[in-house]
Amino acid sequence: MDEFIKWCKGRGYSFDGLEITCPPGNCGNGIYATRSFRSGLPIITLPEYDMINSALVLDLPFYRKKMANVNEKLKPMEILTMFFCFEDFEQSAWSPYLKILPKEFDTPAFKRIDYDVNTLPLSIRKYWIDQKKEISEISEKLRRLFPELTHDKILWAWHVVNTRCIFVENEEHDNVDNTDGDTIAVIPYVDMLNHDPEKYQGVALHEKRNGRYVVQARRQILEGEQVFVCYGAHDNARLLVEYGFTLPHNLGAKVLIPQEVLLTLAKIAGIQVTREHEMVLEEVGLPSHLYATDEGPSWSLRTNVRVMLLEHWQMANGRWKKIIYSHDPIDEDVDQKIDEKLEIMLKELRNGVVEKTKKMPQEVQWMWEEQVKVCDVAIESFEKPKTPVQEGKKEEVAELE
């Protein structure tokens, strides 16, 4: 690690008051504060030219030469994966950095666990399918272009990029296939920050004006604290599949209720759902999510139930728009009716998820159990006294979704 720190300092990185150590548990390294930082202060800065992005790689003489024999452009993820495949741990200019990277990963993909997609909760299905496709396509393409590469090496390099890359807006580069955008970079030192969506104190930003990349304290950081960032509002299934870890109390846990399930639940709760309701629901287009926060069902789910409770005359000639998009407080009776129906619907949903859990293979049962817990939290919220929530929360929730 000393060699890496010296290497960073030599390249103009600054991170006084921080040290990299191994936190308890199985999460590799993390960054700790050795003194306190006031909110708003930069805690890590580095020159922007040191961000490892597609342009940096393609402009290195070694890769320029390699790509000269290749008659196709590569996408940013492919370019960064190629970089981590070819860099030599001893000879590379990044050698001290490469030597501290994890040798293996705890993701199902790295451990060669192949989930049957039909056994996964909806919240992770699409991500799992996309991830499998991406790994197999990158592996195939890079081995076709560079037959000296092996699938194992590519799998490791892809994981380095996927678990460590950060969103940045890269400048266009003539030789990059940016049809899907070019918004990733791996940033040494910054990539030592672990994820905690509840505690995180660090926010990372590319200060184009000053030509540097900065991690700033978004609140006071106390001496001795581990500094975290937030990788996104991910549930544990997603954290495992994407990063190879889970959190014991994860507020990112969520349940996605597809439209057809929502309609079935509504009918079970005694709501007369007509074709007109279905058309309005489609036009409103709000997802029916449940989150693991104790604030009850999301505003969008409540709105969907509200739509299904509209009378025919309230929907005719687009009148529903005035009702649904109104900023006026919801009529108390309507609000109560939404609660009543939702409580029945969510209890029914919970029972369905419990039954499904029993039928699932053991290795994915915990994902379904997490979904049951999310239903429980939402159901318990009906038993709590109501606070004057909905209006203030409305925009906040809408933004998250």
Ligand SMILES: C[S@@+](CC[C@H](N)C(=O)[O-])C[C@H]1O[C@@H](n2cnc3c(N)ncnc32)[C@H](O)[C@@H]1O
């Ligand atoms: C960007 S890296 C962070 C630095 C990493 N710990 C290391 O030693 O290189 C992301 C990886 O760190 C680990 N990680 C991040 N946050 C974690 C957490 N809260 N609990 C356990 N592992 C975590 C996971 O292995 C993840 O793939």
